Amino acid sequence: KEQIAEVERFEAATPEALEAFRIKYLGRNGLLNDFFAAFKSVPNDQKKVFGQTINELKNKAEEKVNSLREALENGVEQLGVYGDLTRPAEPVQLGSRHPISLVKNQIIDIFSSIGFNVSEGPEIEDDWHNFTALNLPEYHPARDMQDTFFIQTNPDILLRTHTSSVQVRYMEGNQPPIRTISPGRVFRNEAVSSRSHCIFHQVEGLYIDKDVSFADLKQTLLYFTKEMFGKSKIRLRPSYFPFTEPSAEVDIYWGLNNEIDYRITKGTGWLEIMGCGMVDPNVLKNCGIDPEVNTGFAFGMGIERIAMLLHQIGDIRLFYENDVRFLEQFKSTI
Numbered sequence: 001k002e003q004i005a006e007v008e009r010f011e012a013a014t015p016e017a018l019e020a021f022r023i024k025y026l027g028r029n030g031l032l033n034d035f036f037a038a039f040k041s042v043p044n045d046q047k048k049v050f051g052q053t054i055n056e057l058k059n060k061a062e063e064k065v066n067s068l069r070e071a072l073e074n075g076v077e078q079l080g081v082y083g084d085l086t087r088p089a090e091p092v093q094l095g096s097r098h099p100i101s102l103v104k105n106q107i108i109d110i111f112s113s114i115g116f117n118v119s120e121g122p123e124i125e126d127d128w129h130n131f132t133a134l135n136l137p138e139y140h141p142a143r144d145m146q147d148t149f150f151i152q153t154n155p156d157i158l159l160r161t162h163t164s165s166v167q168v169r170y171m172e173g174n175q176p177p178i179r180t181i182s183p184g185r186v187f188r189n190e191a192v193s194s195r196s197h198c199i200f201h202q203v204e205g206l207y208i209d210k211d212v213s214f215a216d217l218k219q220t221l222l223y224f225t226k227e228m229f230g231k232s233k234i235r236l237r238p239s240y241f242p243f244t245e246p247s248a249e250v251d252i253y254w255g256l257n258n259e260i261d262y263r264i265t266k267g268t269g270w271l272e273i274m275g276c277g278m279v280d281p282n283v284l285k286n287c288g289i290d291p292e293v294n295t296g297f298a299f300g301m302g303i304e305r306i307a308m309l310l311h312q313i314g315d316i317r318l319f320y321e322n323d324v325r326f327l328e329q330f331k332s333t334i
């Protein structure tokens with residue numbers, strides 16, 4: 001009975017192990033021949049049970065040898081060691097990068113090529129880095145421009161509403177020349193719709209050095225829009241941000257070549273893509289940079305908005321639903 005259990009348990013990893021097993025049980029000097037020899041001296045009243053048991057053992061051992069031999073032979077073929085090397089491989093299911101990552105990486109590549117590095121910072125921020133250092137003191141009405149998710153009040157801890165907070169941190173830790181872009185996730189307490197979400201992504205840029213001018217800003221943004229969209233006409237409309245003076249919104253000339261262009265540009269051909277301006281001297285001072293010596297520009301854009309334009313995506317919510325039918329469509333893009 002013990003031997004039967006052992007036979008049932010046996011597995012062979014190599015043909016050699018299987019052969020050793022066969023010899024042990026079924027070989028000329030194997031266990032089974034010993035048992036058959038012993039059969040003669042078994043008392044008559046036990047002969048029946050003993051005989052049945054050793055027959056069962058013999059059958060089991062033979063079955064095991066045959067089935068393991070077959071498995072080993074098939075195994076070798078599957079490994080392709082002796083099998084058909086020209087046989088096509090099993091198809092591999094490749095994943096794809098998320099469109100937000102794709103567009104973010106494209107933006108990083110473009111600014112890297114003109115000397116910007118990448119800086120990151122925390123998503124949970126204090127009041128100083130998200131507001132006060134950026135020329136938005138307490139009770140400043142412009143704080144209402146960005147509906148904030150507070151985690152704690154007094155002292156205020158919040159989910160950052162823009163990645164300008166990263167630029168504050170960067171200025172606090174580095175002296176000019178500074179050329180950095182800050183991609184990251186930001187949070188605003190807004191109603192979710194097809195065009196806005198309470199979580200989205202930004203890339204903000206900062207350039208500070210001696211003699212940085214508004215002309216530098218415009219040329220940098222023109223270079224970016226050419227590389228990103230293949231469009232070479234931009235315009236800057238006066239605007240307001242507390243941390244830049246002067247400030248502007250950047251429009252690109254998208255054109256009116258088809259119905260989609262007509263719809264997304266509302267018939268004007270122009271499309272707003274980001275905010276920008278010359279860094280306010282107060283902000284530089286707050287961050288330990290001498291505004292008498294240095295000037296700088298900053299800009300900020302939403303990654304979702306740019307991804308929606310590039311890939312003609314009509315609803316921002318698609319980015320966060322993880323529907324594979326949506327995600328699969330970005331397989332061919334690197």
Ligand code: PHE
Nearest residue numbers: 162164275276277298299300
């Ligand atoms: N921080 C602004 C926003 O979140 C964007 C911006 C950045 C505007 C830098 C001007 C300069 O909307």
